[in-house]
Amino acid sequence: MFSLDTAASPPPDPRQALARADALCQERGVRLTELRRRVLEILWNSPTPLGAYAILDVLREDGRTGAPPTVYRALEFLLEQGLIHRLTSQSMFTGCRQPGSRHDGQFLICQDCGQVDELNNPAIEELLRAEAAAREFEALAQRVEVLGRCPDCRRGAIDHAA
Ligand SMILES: [Zn+2]
Ligand SMILES: [Zn+2]
Incomplete structure (x- = not known):
């Protein structure tokens, strides 16, 4: 799980x-x-x-x-x-x-301030590798980048709106 x-x-x-x-x-x-x-x-x-x-x-x-x-x-x-x-x-x-551990990682990238948070969830890597393998695609590296807004910028936006 x-x-x-x-x-x-x-x-x-x-x-x-x-x-x-x-x-x-x-x-x-x-x-x-x-x-x-x-x-x-x-x-x-x-x-x-x-x-x-x-x-x-x-x-x-x-x-x-x-x-x-x-x-x-x-x-x-x-x-x-x-x-x-x-x-x-x-x-x-x-x-x-x-x-210390080899991984490709997953990244949350804030589009407002540019800060990046790194996730390191092996389940995501495994799932992508399995999906690729099911299509007979040999996955060599993964680049998972999620664009959005970080907690600080979200708070800022709420403060400005208030
Ligand atoms: Zn890392
Ligand atoms: Zn931000």
């Missing part, structure tokens, strides 16, 4: 998220280089998902002269390690809230 996690998952503290990434990379024997770590930190410090060029802008503010390919390589690494997700509908990146 489905288990529903009704509470929105609070985004972890950026320092916690980075410490978790350090531990995971060490466990796996892969290198979270300074640049990769900084890119992850930039994503966690942002209240909304960021595109590669916005990340590049912050790196330039740091005084780095990073070319776009270096940022893309860092993002590629973070994606491979499951530390971030790519939101395809907007070509943006966001930190993964449960980086």
Whole structure:
């Protein structure tokens, strides 16, 4: 049966998220280089998902002269390690809230403020895989993005109406 996690998952503290990434990379024997770590930190410090060029802008503010390919390589690494997700509908990146387990995740994207909440419900992934398999389609990755309005923006809209 489905288990529903009704509470929105609070985004972890950026320092916690980075410490978790350090531990995971060490466990796996892969290198979270300074640049990769900084890119992850930039994503966690942002209240909304960021595109590669916005990340590049912050790196330039740091005084780095990073070319776009270096940022893309860092993002590629973070994606491979499951530390971030790519939101395809907007070509943006966001930190993964449960980086220890491999998953595609499902995303609630607020169209008003751009905030993203991540669901990680294996039942949804399984159901989609089964539906695809029933059509003899081999599912390699899933991108489930739900567009709408977050609790904060809904409250704001109600307050304005009152
Ligand atoms: Zn995730
Ligand atoms: Zn919102």
